[in-house]
Amino acid sequence: MRGAAPRSDPSYPQPVRSAEIRVALSYDDVMLIPQRSGIGSRADVETRTRFSRGLEIAVPIVSANMDTITDSNMAIAMARAGGIGVIHRFLSVDEQVAQVQRVKRAEALVIEDPHSVGPDATLTKVQAEAERHGVTGLLVVDDANRLLGIVTSRDMALQPDGGTRVTDVMTPRERLVVGRPETTSSEALELLREARVEKLPLVHDDGRVAGLVTIRDLTARMDRPGATLDAKGHLAVAAAIGVRGDFLARAEALIDARADALVLDIAHGHSNHAIAALEAVRRTVGDRVDLVAGNVATPEGALDLARAGADAIKVGVGPGSVCATRVVAGVGVPQFSAVMDCAEACRPLDVPVIADGGVRAGGDVAKAVGAGAETVMIGNLLAGTPESPGEVVTRDGMQVKVFRGMASGPAAAARRAAEREDETEFFPVVPEGVEAVVPLKDAARRIVADLVGGLRSGMSYSNAHTIREMNEKARFVRITPAGLRESHPHGVSYR
Ligand code: XMP
Secondary structure (H helix, E strand, O other), rough: OOOOOOOOOOOOOOOOOOHHHHOOOOHHHHEOOOOOOOOOHHOOOOOOOOEOEEEEEOOOEOOOOOOOOOOHHHHHHHHOOOOOOEOOOOOOHHHHHHHHHHHHHHHOOOOOOOOOEEEEEHHHHHHHHHHHHHEEEEEEEOOEEEEEEEEEHHHHHHOOOOEEEHHHHOHHHHHHOOEEEOOHHHHHHHHHHHHOEEEEEEEEEOOEEEEEEEHHHHHHHHHOOOOOOOOOEEEEEEEEEEEOOOOHHHHHHHOOOOEEEEEEEOOOOOOOHHHHHHHHHHHHHOHHHHHHHEOOOHHHHHHHHHOOOOOOOOOOOOOOEEEOOOHOOOOOOOOHHHHHHHHHHHHOOOOOOOEOOOOOOHHHHHHHHHHHOOEEEEOOOHHHOOOOOOOOEEOOOOOEEEEEEOEEHHHHHHHHHOOOOOOOHHHOOOOOOOOOEEEEEHHHHHHHHHHHHHHHHHHOOOOOEHHHHHHHHHHEEEEHHHHHHHHHHOHHHHH
């Protein structure tokens, strides 16, 4: 009788390539297993972590380097919330530098180079300068930067004639309370409170301006002890660079602007030109700044970038909410496995992993950290917040904001229009991202607080006191489609 030969018959070819295909998992395929826990309250877990080898942050949340997610406003909100923002790179070097500078100026114990005008400026000019810099007052200085007075928006409001010279309305030097370059923040606070004023210029003995302290910055700092700060007390910020064209000059300019980390950002980070670019940036910038590189989705990719000098590895090929790479190119690794594999590979080198894309709620953050990531990068969940760049438009009677993949057709068209011809990687023949709209949302800090709340809960179920413990102790089960259905609210309709 003729029939199929048994599979074990050695005279038939055994399938090799298909037998080698392993299963990879996404966040929805797994659940954290509850473990006996000694953690009494979620408040008892410590969420401090590393964005990169040299940059610690209080909460493991990073805003994505996308042009509809992170410019200076988002970066300021993220640093204040204890995370960090990565300013996107789809703008000119000067524009990106200006974004970094805005973050650096947003809040500081001492503003080292305060905005000023000359004594002959008219109120119209002063008003324009104040608006351009987003400040409520300007110092008035002479040619040698010696302090002559302060003009505030209140002084201007009381003088309707825009042609008036600033010296006629400012508070002159002799009526100002000033500090010295070495005045400490607590002395400054006392001086400001005693004099019941908002701004304290710091001056050298010869009258030259040394800086400015504002009550707003001092009290903001006291309200937010967990903010991410650089060594000088300014908010910390990262900035993305590419791997072609002006990327080395861009890196230099961003370091001059005091960016705290650079993120070498390319869709296929495990490519020879990405590795060569990373090595070139490292040669150029030395150890002046941490370098993050990505994106990869395999342990080999993560190791190659770590060995080429990366201080953190960004993991994620295709999990993002507006990504189409997996559909268009058929490429990607489900994110949970990608993060776990890369984190395992990077651990001996002590290089942190950033889980980039696909996070939909706090539970995904907990799973990503349980898989070994030290931070997660967020796009979608931060889209539509007041801090995300972009216009509010009305669609079907609802207010929404545009959110788009960086490899989407409209994003590529915008760059082409701006003549960023070096961005050929992002001029795909077929777009690998989509443009979408999202409803308006709460402030970014509230989104971060929700995500961190979920993470804290996941950590306490896992008996993990710290992010490092969560990386090591988390245990998972694989679930079935029935398990997934059971996991979501069911048998009820939303009110
Ligand atoms: P979420 O899910 O948080 O993901 O919105 C944000 C991440 O998505 C990636 N990204 C893209 N991936 N095509 C892609 O394949 C794109 O056009 C695209 N734009 C963004 C990126 O890693 C981001 O951080």
